[in-house]
Amino acid sequence: MHELGIMIHIVDQIEEIAKTQHLQHIDTLVLEVGELSGIVPHYLENVYPMAVENSILQHSKLQIHVIPGKVLCRDCHHVFHLVTPQQACPKCQGNNHKLISGQEFNIKEIVAY
């Protein structure tokens, strides 16, 4: 349900871009979703057909690039893969990290004419 509202919001933005750039057909929509963004790619895929109905994206494909959650440990400078927000550094057990990636939720590109 939440993904549907967000997907409709994305479709509206693409329709606007298609209008200003005089596009006639969109083949693929590419999104970037970070592992720590709170957005679940699987649900976006599920709601896609419903969200694009009667829009310029109606027969398009959805491609999702997942961006891994990566953090830098401020204590020992180790870079590691963060899966849940509360997770200690595997090297020094420290809890003082800086987020490098994983919170993205972007409209990356469209393939169109």
Added chain:
Amino acid sequence: MEQLKVIEIQKNVYAKNDEEAAKVRAEVKQKGVYLMNLMSSPGSGKTTTLVRTIQHLKEKLNIGIIEADIDSDVDAKTIATTGAKVIQLHTGGMCHLDANMTRQGLDILETDGLDLVVLENIGNLVCPASFDTGATLNVMILSVPEGDDKPLKYPKMFKVVDVLLINKLDAIGYFDFDLNAVIERAKALNPNIVIFPMSAKLNQGIDAWCDWLEHAVKSSR
């Protein structure tokens, strides 16, 4: 057949709404209206708290309410009994309000002469946290029956709000709800969060919250 090409967009999904929200914020400020966005899960007590808040502040402030909680006008009718100006937005199954819908609501309400406008957002702790409405103040309600682990499950909401109202304190004896743990968890996520424990039903704790709100509205002018 025309040639397919890759068109780079590289834009955050929420960026466009954020731009609109910034405009709404500037517009209400210019009109001298203090816009508050009230969020929670369904049934946490948004409407009940609003009724209490209006009763408490109606002699001091001109208040308008934009109801978006559900696709009917039950809540709007409840609010109307207080004498406050109220409209019902029909959001057609959407799970959040965005800045454009908020502007529509403000236009329909007609905010001339109002000091405070409250948006009762759609009951949901997920999407409203990501969609800025353009409000001056963001408030959430967490009620006792929902459990004290909510800050761990919905960290984004606790990070974006200015105020947390902890409601249904009258029911705390029936639930495994650790009030101090909630306060600690909320402050870990958001050190500046202002917290008011209350029971909207028993009209307890409403004074402190309303005094704070009245001061916030008046000092924003």
